[in-house]
Amino acid sequence: MxxxxxxxxxxxxxxxxxxxxxxxxxxxxxxxxxxxxxxxxxxxxxxxxxxxxxxxxxxxxxxxxxxxxxxxxxxxxxxxxxxxxxxxxxxxxxxxxxxxxxxxxxTANKTSGSAAIATDLMARKDANKLGIIGSGLQAFSQVLAIQEIRPIEELHVYDINPGRIESFIERIEKIKNRPYKIIAAKTADECVSSSDIICTCTTSHTPVFKGSSVKPGTHINAIGSFTSFMQEIDTETVLKSDKVITEHVEGLWEAAGDILIPFEQGKITKDKVSGTVGEVLTGKITKRENEQEITLYESVGSGxxxxxxxxxxxxxxxxxxx
The missing domain is CATH 3.30.1780.10 (ornithine cyclodeaminase, domain 1)
Structure with missing residues (x-):
């Protein structure tokens, strides 16, 4: 062994x-x-x-x-x-x-690799502004992965603890694969509104940004929520999303508070979830169909x-x- x-x-x-x-x-x-x-x-x-x-x-x-x-x-x-x-x-x-x-x-590499593949399938081809909410290992790994599938020009970073942002940026400066600009956002909503691709990498039980901050054409990787009572992404964001994909649909309905909470409130039906990353990869469901769609990858973990x-x-x- x-x-x-x-x-x-x-x-x-x-x-x-x-x-x-x-x-x-x-x-x-x-x-x-x-x-x-x-x-x-x-x-x-x-x-x-x-x-x-x-x-x-x-x-x-x-x-x-x-x-x-x-x-x-x-x-x-x-x-x-x-x-x-x-x-x-x-x-x-x-x-x-x-x-x-x-x-x-x-685990961090698994989650970020999966998000990168979802991003490559669903984000606009010209998306080059990445927003990261959180500053832990998962946030770091998301940058490592997504910079491999899109030519990032700007990275916007927000953390609820401002003291962690500076050290996070110092780490990213050492591993970035092109000379993109790294910007410390003053608020989560500023981070979101400045970005084409959003990654939320927190353990928050309550939404970390307002859905009104999300621009048309944005792709979101919701990484943090993995239990029925965690809601890292607010209901408005879910309602605005034109396509929602995940690792396993059954696992999502067991554990994704981001989706379960608006479902239990009667604000969405199960049809809101389009399918899995694997189904997009194999052509069973469609990728992004226009430049205005908001797409959401809801990660709940995958054995x-x-x-x-x-x-x-x-x-x-x-x-x-x-």
Missing amino acids: QQITEEQVQNILDMELVLPVIKEAYEDCVEGKIYAGNRIFMPIRGEKNVGQWLVANCTNKPYFGSKFSSVFPGNSKKGLPSTISKISLYSTETGELQALIDANYL VLDIALSIAVYHELVEDVK
């Missing part, structure tokens, strides 16, 4: 590896070669702290696996990550544990993508050992 550390994962994963693995996993999922089981999420001593379990099984590779994530928003005050994840990868032949993987960095990336990391490490 391999024990794989965060440092090893960071040495293996980059967007050159991540993006094709995620794309292939979506296509395999549509074809039934890999599928997700039911998720479990559990409030831990109150709604703000949550434990979540995701599982997936391959029919074309000898693996199945599970990921456990804990989200404790108060950890930032303790100098700890707010999200902590581990993945267990098992053999489908014997059921034995093949690898135990520290998965904070893997399929976690396990696909885990297999890639495991294989890279095993080959290195050989």
Whole structure:
């Protein structure tokens, strides 16, 4: 059994590896070669702290696996990550544990790689102004991924804690792939109204910007909300969205407060959700159809993508050992 550390994962994963693995996993999922089981999420001593379990099984590779994530928003005050994840990868032949993987960095890359593919499919081809709300590992990873699929000219950054914005910008300056301008937004709404592509990367339980700030033609990656009671994106934004896609439609209706809350209020029907990223990739549903559409990728987490990336990391490490 391999024990794989965060440092090893960071040495293996980059967007050159991540993006094709995620794309292939979506296509395999549509074809039934890999599928997700039911998720479990559990409030831990109150709604703000949550434990979540995701599982997936391959029919074309000898693996199945599970990921456990804990989200404790108060950890930032303790100098700890707010999200902590581990993945267990098992053999489908014997059921034995093949690898135990520290998965904070893997999860961030999985989520940002998926958002980048959704962005490439749904954002305008001329979209070049990226807005990031949040300044943690996930926000950093979103920039790494999306700068690979659009020629970014401006990056607008907002965080509820102004002190974190400066250090975030310093980190981005070191990894940006072209000389784009980085701007500290004074408010979340300013960040949104200045951008063609929006990524929300927070653990907020309440909307982080007003839907009235969203311009026609914008693409939004809603990353933070993954339980029924979290609403990072307001109802107005959902109502304004012409297309809503996700990783797994069933998972969305179990866990995406951004969508569940307006649904339970009777403001949308289930028809509001167009389908999955995999269905767009394989042509089963349409991409953006005009320059005025507002498109929304609602991410709720995918065991399929976690396990696909885990297999890639495991294989890279095993080959290195050989």
